[in-house]
Amino acid sequence: MSSRRTLRRLTVVAGSLVTASFSAVLILPSAAVADGQGPGSGKGGKSVDQAPDGVRLTTTLPERISVDNSSQKTAITATVKNEGTKESDSVRLLVAGFDGLKVTGVRGCDAVAAKDLPAGSNSAFSCPVGTLGAGGSKSYAVDATFDLGGTGKICLPVQSADGKKTFWQQGPVPFGTTNPSPNAPATPLLLGTDNKPVGPGGDQLPKTGAGSDVLPLGAAGAALVAAGAAGVWWSQRRPRQRS
Secondary structure, three states: OHHHHHHHHHHHHHHHHHHHHHHHHHHHHHOOOOOOOOOEEOOOEEEOOOOOOOOOEEEEEEOEEEEEOOOOEEEEEEEEEEOOOOOOOOEEEEEEEEEOEEEEEEOOOEEOOHHHOOOOEEEEEEEEEEOOOOOOEEEEEEEEEEOOOOOEEEEEEEEEOOOOOEEEEEEEEEEEOOOOOOOOOEEEEEEOOOOOOOOOOHHHOOOOOHHHHHHHHHHHHHHHHHHHHHHHHHHHHHHHHHO
């Protein structure tokens, strides 16, 4: 009798372990994964008016951003730097959107009136940077939307506080992808890449992302749970039949 009881307990434990292990597998795919923007890049930047001696102002944008395919929202980090050896005078940073990229907000900055927008821009914000010490930098969190049905560009001019001089200008530089994925939750865009809009029949592309992994896992999980339950039922039923 003791051997039968031991066998029954081992079978119940095994079935429970299978169920518990599968529960852990189900939880993992649903965990959120942070999508980093990668290192900053000065691609598309150039000096315009000469800065004071010892001052070298530049900007950087992330090499990669991600656009939500449902809301068209994206986040961009814009950074202004002084790579010179002396402190700069007071400067300001403009963040301007073009074509399919529209800047909707920049924390700590003021929206530029429509009549004062840079030529061809659909939106812009003015950021009072102030002075930047040698080697100093300041970053701004930019909220924007991107219409994946077209191209989109962003521009970062660094100007004197009165706007009369532009010491550096990055852009208008495009963000885009040559391989759009309309059925994915989000589309990654690369700096300096012209966007290839989704063409006719784009909604027929194979689905990707979390949704495509849920069904296979569910089927396998159902089989594992059923196997565990069958083990418990069989271990309880066999002693009765023999008695």
